[in-house]
Amino acid sequence: MQKKAARDEPEPKPVLTVKDVSYWYGAKQALDDVSFEVYPGRVTALLGPNGAGKTTLFSLITRLFDAPTGRIEICGRSAAEWGARALGPLGVVFQQPTLDLDLTVKQNLRYFAALRGLKRKEADERMVRALKELDMAERIGERVRSLNGGHRRRVEIARSLLHSPKLLLLDEPTIGLDDPTRAAIVRHVHELARSGGIGVLWATHLFDEVEPDDALLVLDRGRIVARGIAKDVVAETGAGDLGGAFRLLIAGDTEEDVAA
Incomplete structure (x- = not known):
């Protein structure tokens, strides 16, 4: 008797969908018809120069700003329709630090956990586990003011x-950190995505924070000018590395044009 063929596994659903989103500051357009998706278990790098629109995009996803056009969904839910409930699966590290410097690490985390409705015992267990994974467990009782930038x-x-978010947004999280600390954070976040099935959107302008197998979005002057797996985007431009590919993409040139 012939065995039935195994069913194909269903395609994973995106944890973030951005479709046809534009935004203006007065007469200046910051985002121009931006569309993309972020999937679980993968880091999606949003690479762009300063002023490209990365922070504006993050402000729209987190609803610090309202998107006047287009649609943004987190795990299938639009915040415009679901309100704060749509933001439940979202974790964020903003570019500007947001910790209370005069509280201890534990007090900062407990305060956030209470805002998220976590009970004290569960919150304490989760914070110890998260800090241990980041080599920070021994600093749980220290005031944030005494920590260096990397530890903060x-x-x-x-x-x-x-x-336990399903989507993690990181807006230039390593600015001002030394290279070893940056590398450690990059490794940890990639491992989080792979092992925890978290979808990560990492905004950066630093090429070494993007791994070859990451999904890549290149944003320039408010428009996505390239997308795909990072190593494939590099190959398609004919550049030798991501830095070279990025310079070609934001200049609108080809490798032959530059050589000429």
């Missing part, structure tokens, strides 16, 4: 994970 960032990442 690790606390913010731990905080963003307390409620």
Whole structure:
């Protein structure tokens, strides 16, 4: 008797959908018809120069701003329709630090956990686990003011994970950090995505924060000018590395044009 063929596994559903989103500051257009998706278990790198529109896009996803056009969905829910409930699966590390410097690490995390409706015991268990994964468990009783920039960032990442988000937004999270600390955070976030099935959108202008197998979006002057797996985008431009590909893409040139 012939066995039935195994069913194909269903395609994963995106944890973030951005469709036809534009935004203006007065007469200046910051985003121009931006569309993309972020999938679970993968880091999607949003690469662009300063002023490309990355932070504006994050402000729209988190509803700090309202999108006047287009649609944004988190795990299939639009915040415009579902309100704050749509933001439940979202974890965020903003570009600007948001910890209370005069509270301890534990107090900062407990405060956030209470806002998310976590009970004290569960919150404490989760914060210890998250801090341990970031090599920060021994600093749980220290005031944030006494921590260096890299340690503060690790606390913010731990905080963003307390409620087990399905989507993690990181807006230039390593600015001002030394190279070893940056590398450690990049490794940890990629491992989080792979092992925890979290969809990550990482905004950066630093090429070494993008791994070859990451999904890549290149944003320039408010428009997505390239998308795909990072190593494939590099190959398609004919450049030798991501930095070279990026320079070609935002200049609108080809490798032959530059050589000429």
